[in-house]
Amino acid sequence: MRQASSTLSFDTLGRGLTEITSDVSDWVEQAGMTDGLLTLLCRHTSASLLIQENAARAVRADLLAWFEHIAPEGDHYRHDDEGPDDMPAHLRATLTGVNLQIPVANGRMRLGTWQGIYLAEHRRRPHRREVAVHMIGQ
Template structure:
């Protein structure tokens, strides 16, 4: 059994979903491991990770619109240290989660045909986000 890990960095453009699938796949390929379990952890509390549809752009648009409805900005939150989008960003990250585990077989992530890995930026302004990646296997 072997292990490999690193931290991948991504610059977001502000609120939205960034497809990080190819960056993760490139790193995985460089490990030389073909079978095991890949774990990803978003190292932030106002951004998150999701596995979602990677073909229809409308899905990403609809997800972001749903986030706006379920966790709207407003003055009804106590926590607004970094602005009105601060607490809604934490709520959205709580709903979607900050970690993923993906099985790996024959050197490839076992994602479905229409699945991609997304970094969800829940803040309005651009950020530099870190995703810790760890692979255990052979």
């Protein structure tokens, strides 16, 4: 068994979904393992990771609308240290999660045909986000 780990950085444009599939795929290739398990961890509490359809752009728009509906901004939160989008961002990250595990076979992530990996930025302003990557395999 071998292991590899690193941290990938991404600049977000503010609230939205940034597809990071190709960046992660490039990292897997550079790790040089053909089979194993890839783990991703978003190192933030107001951003998250998700696997979702990457063909129809309407899916992303509907997800963002759902996030707004389920965790809207407002003055009803006690935690607003960094502004009115702070607590809703934490709630959205809690709902979607900050880590993913993806099997790797024959040097490629075993994602489905229409699946992509997304970094979800839940804050309004742009941020530089880090995703820790770790792979164990052979």
